[in-house]
Amino acid sequence: MIRWVAAAGAAAAILGGAYGLYGAGTTRERERSFTVLAGAAFGFVLQRSRFCMASAFRDLFLAADRRRAMGLLAALAAGTAGYAVVFGAWVPDPSGGYVPRQTHVAPAGWHLLVGGAAFGIGMVLAGGCISGQLYRLGEGSLAAPVALAGTLAGFVAGLASWNFFYLRSAAAAPVVWLPQKLGYAGALTLQLAALAGIAAALLWKFPAPPPRTSETPTLAGVLRKIFRDGWPPVVGGAVIGILGAVVYLRTVPLGVTSQLGTVARWAGGKFGIVPDRLLGLEEMAGCRAVVGETLLTDNGLFVLALVGGSLVGALLAGEFRIRRPRPRTCLLALAGGALTGFGAMISLGCTVGTLLSGTMAMSLSGWVFAAGLLGGTWAGAAVLRRLA
Helix, strand or coil: CHHHHHHHHHHHHHHHHHHHHHHCCCHHHHHHHHHHHHHHHHHHHHHHHCCCHHHHHHHHHHHCCCHHHHHHHHHHHHHHHHHHHHHHHHCCCHHHCCCCCCCCCCECCHHHHHHHHHHHHHHHHHCCCHHHHHHHHHCCECHHHHHHHHHHHHHHHHHHCHHHHHHHHHCCCCECEHHHHHHHHHHHHHHHHHHHHHHHHHHHHCCCCCCCCCCCCCHHHHHHHHHHHCCCHHHHHHHHHHHHHHHHHHCCCCCCCHHHHHHHHHHHHHCCCCCCCCCCHHHCCCCCCCCCCCCCCHHHHHHHHHHHHHHHHHHHHCCCCCECCCHHHHHHHHHHHHHHHHHHHHCCCCHHHHHHHHHHCCEHHHHHHHHHHHHHHHHHHHHHHHHC
16 A cells, blocks of 8 residues: 555656646746656656666577567667658658757767777676666665766766767767668668568577466456556567657657766866866767756756656556665676766767667667677676676
8 A cells, every 4th residue: 555655646746747847838848847757657668668778688698588689679660660750740851961950860980889888898787777777766776876876987987088089989980860871761661671680580599488378358457567567578668669759759869868977077077087178079969968057957857757757667566675785786886887877978878868769860870889789798798607
């Protein structure tokens, strides 16, 4: 009974906050109201489907389990189709050289391979990517704040070295938006074919998981699966892909790191670690660290709502539990978090911003980051095996 009351209270706080912003009446505040609702929905879906990039890659290498990787492919496929619809309405002819606003279409240089590799190793060691740590925070994990503290330190390191990566890679790297080269039909066909090919390879290479016992669908059964049992990874991935397209249509692409980057840039600047001038950063696409008049950005609202949405999901499912980690887990979370923060900073986004939003936008940069991430995850899994 207590958890139901707590879930209702958390949901009421989220809805009340969104209503209060909407009631302010300005377009800006209404957008922020939508941001709160979108963040809560994202957190709820992440928690209910246990959608985690670290698990998607790690389970392949350590357990030969393809299910979460298939969920990631479903998210990319659904999001790609949704983005294509949005792009088609905004920019009917993509060959003119214009890239739709705020899209995570970034320079596809070797810095993304370095960032993806660092991020991949880090998320395996930490036990989750940045969005994974955020939704686990809503479940009561005490390892998550440790990992996020490491992430913040990693962001400071990434900002301190940003000018190096910008001058040697990002500044001269090509910005490739596939619809400009191939048209919408060609880009959509190429990307969906690539995703289908990867899915076919996974189905061929990795054995099928044990079949679940089928049961006659009833309303009670459906509600139980939504709120208590958890969602199949493919279903969760498809919902996240659709949500990503809807959020982009209304505000900005999905991303969870620009608030962390903003805080890291402010703190690193205070201690003289981060240079005053970060070359080209303000003009780059992705989850940029921007210090404005306040430290709490719209992305910060999204992240807070994400944690709240996860909390609601965990309470409803009876999965909220304060989990005290062992010292070894804390050390791995701190080190892994630092690597994910560094990788996310020099890639201007993490597995949500650069991989999900970038790839769904049919940008080459998303695929380059994914290649680095794949290698890094393999290396991280190897390290984890040796530590076991």
